[in-house]
Amino acid sequence: MISIPTIPFRSHRKRSRRNPPAALVLVAAAFNADEFYLTLTFDRAIDIAGIDVGQFHVFDGVFNFRSYVGDGTATLQGPAIVRVNVTELGATGAGVVAMSAGAENGIVASDDGGTWAGVENLTLPFS
16 A cells, blocks of 8 residues: 655635724813812723723812822713722922823723723813
8 A cells, every 4th residue: 555645734814914903092081179080081982890090190280289199999971981089199289280191091992992092291171
């Protein structure tokens, strides 16, 4: 009996290329200086299951002259709106009301998992 060597089959299928998720876009942000919370509105529905509220900082140089950091549990106020409560860190100088949020904030788009890169020294209110 003659043995015929087998040649491995090679597939030449094109690999499907998925588009990367679109980044989330912040469309509005405000700070409530009386009740101490941020409200952030995005361009589409968000998932906050992995949010790190400690990534959010507010510098209130207009109303209370204090700096704040995110604290507690964030809550959805609508499909694309999140409320982040803040607690006082200490004094800050006069100027504007601004916020910063790190890239590791944990807010992602519900539809495709797109992330929000955060902001630095964004003047509030923003729209």
